[in-house]
Amino acid sequence: MKVYLDNAATSYPKAPNFYEETMELYKELGVNASRGKYSVAEKMLNIELDLRKKIANIFNISNSKNVILSSSATVALNQIIQGIDYSDVKHVYISPFEHNAVYRPLLYMQKQFGFKILQIPFNKFSWDKNKTKVLFESQKPDVVVMTHASNVFGNILPVKEIFSMAKEYESLNILDTAQTAGLLEINLKELRVDFAAFAGHKSLYGPSGIGGFVINSNYVLKSILFGGTGINSEDVGMPSSYPERYEVGSMNSLAIIGLNTSLEWLLEKEIEKIRLQKIQNFKKLISELSYFNEDIKLIYSDDNVGVLSCIFNDYSCQEMGLILDEAGICTRSGLHCAPLAHKHIGTIDSGTVRFSLGYFNIQSEFNELNIILNSIF
Numbered sequence: 020m021k022v023y024l025d026n027a028a029t030s031y032p033k034a035p036n037f038y039e040e041t042m043e044l045y046k047e048l049g050v051n052a053s054r055g056k057y058s059v060a061e062k063m064l065n066i067e068l069d070l071r072k073k074i075a076n077i078f079n080i081s082n083s084k085n086v087i088l089s090s091s092a093t094v095a096l097n098q099i100i101q102g103i104d105y106s107d108v109k110h111v112y113i114s115p116f117e118h119n120a121v122y123r124p125l126l127y128m129q130k131q132f133g134f135k136i137l138q139i140p141f142n143k144f145s146w147d148k149n150k151t152k153v154l155f156e157s158q159k160p161d162v163v164v165m166t167h168a169s170n171v172f173g174n175i176l177p178v179k180e181i182f183s184m185a186k187e188y189e190s191l192n193i194l195d196t197a198q199t200a201g202l203l204e205i206n207l208k209e210l211r212v213d214f215a216a217f218a219g220h221k222s223l224y225g226p227s228g229i230g231g232f233v234i235n236s237n238y239v240l241k242s243i244l245f246g247g248t249g250i251n252s253e254d255v256g257m258p259s260s261y262p263e264r265y266e267v268g269s270m271n272s273l274a275i276i277g278l279n280t281s282l283e284w285l286l287e288k289e290i291e292k293i294r295l296q297k298i299q300n301f302k303k304l305i306s307e308l309s310y311f312n313e314d315i316k317l318i319y320s321d322d323n324v325g326v327l328s329c330i331f332n333d334y335s336c337q338e339m340g341l342i343l344d345e346a347g348i349c350t351r352s353g354l355h356c357a358p359l360a361h362k363h364i365g366t367i368d369s370g371t372v373r374f375s376l377g378y379f380n381i382q383s384e385f386n387e388l389n390i391i392l393n394s395i396f
Contacts, residue, residue, distance in 0.1 A: 022384040023349045024304075027170050027198060027326045027375035029220045029227060033277075034284035037224070041277040049272050051249075063272060070279040071262075073286060077223075078215060078233045079206040085234040087265045088275070092197045092218035093120040095232040098265055099193055099214045100124040100164065102240030105132035108161040112137050112185070114176055115363035116169040119356045121195055125164065134161070139181060143364065144174045144320040151184065160190040167199040171360040171373060173319055173326030175203070182211040191238060197221055197230075198324050201285055202294055207235035214240075222293075222324075224285055224378075225278030228271050234261065293378050297325040300376045303385045308374070310389070314396045318364060318371065328371035336370040343372070346391040350374055 023031050044066070052064040071083040080086075089095045101124060111125060115138050125136055137158060140150035163185045168175045182192045194215040196205060201222035207215055213236035219225035242257045246267035251258045258264055285293065301323060308317055308329065319327035331339045340352030351373045354361050361367040 021347050021349060022387050024374045024376065024380070024384075024388075025349050025351050026377035027173075027221070027355075027373065028351055030222060030224050030377045032379055033224050033226075034281050036284065037277065037281055040280045041226070041273070044276045044280070045273050048276065051269050051272065052275075063275075066279050067270070067275050070275055070282065073279065073282040074217070074231070074233065076286065077200060077205065077282075077290070078217075078235075079208065080233060080235055084261045086231065087234065087262045088229065088231040088270060089266070090228055090230065090271065092195065092216045092230040095216040095230050096120045096193075096195060097124050098243055099216060099232055099240060100128060101243045103128075103162060103191065104241065105134060108132065108134045110135050110137060110158045110160055111162040111164065112139050112160045112190075113163075113359075114139050114165045115141050116166055116171070116174070116176065116357065116360045117164070118166060118170055118195065118197070119358070120197075121164050121166065122359060138359075139163075139165075141363065144172070146177050146181065148180070148184075151181065155184060155188060159188040160185045161188075162191045162193070164193040164195070166195040166197070167203065167205075168324040168326075169357070169360055170198050170326065171355045171357050171371065172328055172364065173198075173323040173375070175199070175320075175322045175324060178212075179210050186211045191236075198326070201282075201290060202297065202324055204290060207233065213238055219274065219278045219281075223278065223281060225281040226274050229274035229278050240265070296378050297376055300378075300380045301325045301327075303382070304374060304376060304380075304388075307385050307389050307392070311392055311396050315392075318366070325376035326373065327375075328366065328373050330366065330369060330371055336372045339372050342395065343391065346394075348388060348391055 048059055048063045050059050050063055052067045071086040074086045075083040111134050140147040165178055167178055192211055192213050194212045196215050197218040200217040214232055216232045217230055219229035220227045242264055244267045248258055248263040250263055308315055314332050316330040317327055336352040340350055343350050353370045355373055
């Protein structure tokens with residue numbers, strides 16, 4: 020029996036109808052949308068347009084043309100971060116929990132433009148509002164890039180409060196929703212977010228190979244990708260219209276069909292119900308792991324998206340990851356592409372074993388985990 024507890028990387032399994040419906044539609048409609056006026060291409064285009072509307076609904080924006088599709092949240096974050104005009108940017112703020120999908124592009128741009136990267140003050144998982152206010156007053160935020168929830172410890176960050184404070188200085192606010200889109204209610208206007216990146220294969224329960232970003236701003240990013248868009252082919256420059264300005268080449272038709280299928284299920288199921296189920300699953304996981312509190316240190320916050328990290332006595336995280344894998348428990352060991360988070364919490368030298376839940380985890384899997392841990396300890 021395989022127990023899958025690596026949903027922060029990729030959700031598995033998908034919706035009950037996902038696999039069959041996706042492949043059936045792909046066999047029928049697996050062509051380029053927006054590249055032909057024949058009927059099959061038009062049908063594929065309609066699926067793409069329907070997908071954009073669903074994503075716009077999830078982010079509570081009215082214009083589905085402001086939904087930009089790409090191959091991943093990482094590519095989307097690069098498009099946003101590299102698309103900013105840094106000529107007047109002096110200070111860029113991030114949280115201590117950022118993934119390398121945010122941190123590495125920022126370091127790359129910093130080398131070119133020389134702006135400072137500052138961390139918003141947190142005491143472990145608690146935001147220090149007063150220190151942030153003082154810091155913003157002395158070094159005003161020009162850009163703020165934040166994850167909505169940590170992919171290592173699961174803590175949900177107070178993005179509304181931080182972005183609102185930053186907007187007092189007319190900051191450009193960017194939100195990484197890789198762990199939260201499809202799980203938390205997200206209203207970009209209320210959160211004061213200008214751009215939000217999303218991943219299709221995590222809490223949206225879609226396939227790998229699709230992600231993107233959502234625009235909630237009049238700010239125009241520079242294009243960093245160039246090529247065919249299916250429109251205005253006679254122009255040497257990229258189109259000014261959305262979404263074509265930021266989408267080049269043939270889109271991933273299979274992934275578009277798959278994500279549209281998964282969102283059909285997700286929106287019918289309702290995001291809040293999925294969230295409540297994950298909360299219940301998280302409580303069950305903590306209960307099972309807490310039984311072994313003399314052998315396992317749990318690191319997580321109460322306000323959580325179903326992710327926690329563990330340190331095991333007498334075992335390195337790599338050793339424990341292999342032991343669990345041999346027993347049929349799928350986890351993730353190491354630094355999880357988020358060294359900043361590990362530095363902040365103090366686990367950078369050891370790394371952790373991460374357990375991350377999905378909607379589809381069931382009681383028998385928690386029972387199986389208990390049996391395996393009992394055999395180890």
